[in-house]
Every structure is written in structure tokens, then in C-alpha cells.
Amino acid sequence: MPTEIVACQCPHCQQEGDHPDQALHVWMNLLMSRLDEAQRRWYAALEAQRLGHGGDRLVAQITGLGEKTIRRGRAELHASLADCPDERVRRSGAGRTPTEKKRPSDSPGVAGTGDTRNGGRSDERAEVGPQ
């Protein structure tokens, strides 16, 4: 079955000239073309959620999915996909790349990285130590 990449119908992609979202929307639809029906729904729901107000409508325009479908996907996500059994259809060529950390660390000031031994307990230890 040929995978067709949906052309985005959002206002930004319809306008003349470049818009930073255009490439993103192309990629979204590229990704969509490789997902199965349920996965598309969930991904669309996630994007819609991220966009916040009006997200359902915009993602519907981008992906060609119905808003109803996106809402359904969101409901399923909110229900922890409880009613959606994990069916791995494609097992051949399971080249799943591990998710790489591309962002700089989320928490810049990580407290206590291996510095726990300086907790002021060294005196106690000195007493017990055999000398």
C-alpha cells in the first residue's frame, strides 16, 4: 500500500512565501505517512494538545484528520491507551533507534552530583576507623 504524504492545508502553508511552520508541517505529514491509523491519531492529539487552544482545528488542517479523530486520540492518550492493546504489526527490520538526547540538560543546576560523601559525617567515621 503506497504511503501518501498529505499536503498541509493550514493558512501558513497556503500563503505565498516561506513560513517556518511549513517545513515542520511537511515533516509532520511525512511522519504521519509512516504511522498506522491509531498512531496517527495519537500523534495528532499530542500535537494538538501542545498547541493548546485551537490546536485540534489546526492539526486537523495540517494532517487532514478530522477534529473528532484528534479528540478521540486525546481521549485515548488521557486514558493511558488502556483500551488500545499494543499490537506491533511490523516486526521485520526492527531498527528502532533509541531516542537521542538532543536538548541540553533539562536541569542546568543539578544538585548533589556524587558529592554526598561531604555530608559532614566524616568525623563520625574517623572515630570508628582502626588506627
Ligand SMILES: [Zn+2]
Ligand atoms: Zn501548514
